[in-house]
Amino acid sequence: MAKGGLNLLLFLGSVREGRIGLRVGKYVQNLLEQRSHKVTVLDPKELNLAQVVKPLHFHKNPAEAPEILQKINKQIKGADGFIVVSPEYNSAFGPALASLMDHFPPASYSYRPSTIVTYAGGALGGIRAAMQLRQYLSELTTVHMPSMIVIPNAPKTLDEEGVLKAESGDLVKSCTKAIDQLEWYAGVLKKGREENPV
Numbered sequence: 233m234a235k236g237g238l239n240l241l242l243f244l245g246s247v248r249e250g251r252i253g254l255r256v257g258k259y260v261q262n263l264l265e266q267r268s269h270k271v272t273v274l275d276p277k278e279l280n281l282a283q284v285v286k287p288l289h290f291h292k293n294p295a296e297a298p299e300i301l302q303k304i305n306k307q308i309k310g311a312d313g314f315i316v317v318s319p320e321y322n323s324a325f326g327p328a329l330a331s332l333m334d335h336f337p338p339a340s341y342s343y344r345p346s347t348i349v350t351y352a353g354g355a356l357g358g359i360r361a362a363m364q365l366r367q368y369l370s371e372l373t374t375v376h377m378p379s380m381i382v383i384p385n386a387p388k389t390l391d392e393e394g395v396l397k398a399e400s401g402d403l404v405k406s407c408t409k410a411i412d413q414l415e416w417y418a419g420v421l422k423k424g425r426e427e428n429p430v
């Protein structure tokens with residue numbers, strides 16, 4: 233549906249020293265930019281919002297909330313879709329991801345699609361984290377896409393610039409399918425929001 237021109241937010245989900253999440257983020261960002269989409273990365277390490285002490289929507293007057301929360305909330309509400317990149321830690325998705333996303337109300341994410349991207353050092357690619365993310369993203373009321381990107385053996389698969397170390401037809405194929413789907417839903421939902429403002 234939408235060919236290029238989407239405004240996308242990519243959430244990273246780890247803050248660990250030597251994290252592989254940066255490579256995964258760069259890999260997916262490159263694929264999206266090759267299709268002429270604008271990708272803004274929200275990195276929990278850089279943003280350093282830390283634990284959720286007081287989310288935006290718990291401020292009596294959200295206009296008085298810290299500027300950084302207001303800025304990110306505007307970015308979320310202005311996005312056409314989300315890419316949610318998470319490691320698997322103890323069969324769960326990354327706590328840094330939830331710490332970042334939980335700062336904002338579900339209503340800010342509503343009527344926008346999200347694509348789940350998980351990775352792990354092992355062979356399962358974070359699939360258990362991905363299953364949890366489906367439930368979590370439903371609660372945040374974004375429309376999560378049926379097709380996901382799951383990257384096993386991530387440190388061996390991607391170099392530090394997020395480039396594939398060796399040909400991986402299966403991964404490329406799953407990325408193509410997931411991004412095609414995100415584009416379709418993002419285009420349809422964007423039109424829907426314009427025609428039926430919520």
Ligand SMILES: Cc1cc2nc3c(=O)[nH]c(=O)nc-3n(C[C@H](O)[C@H](O)[C@H](O)COP(=O)(O)O)c2cc1C
Pocket residue numbers: 246247248250251252253254319320321322323324351352353354355356357358386
């Ligand atoms: C606390 C912790 C728990 C982990 N648990 C799992 C796990 O349950 N399943 C798995 O496949 N890998 C697990 N791993 C390995 C990670 O998937 C791998 O280290 C990955 O690179 C982590 O992402 P990051 O480098 O962006 O932090 C774990 C790593 C850490 C640090």
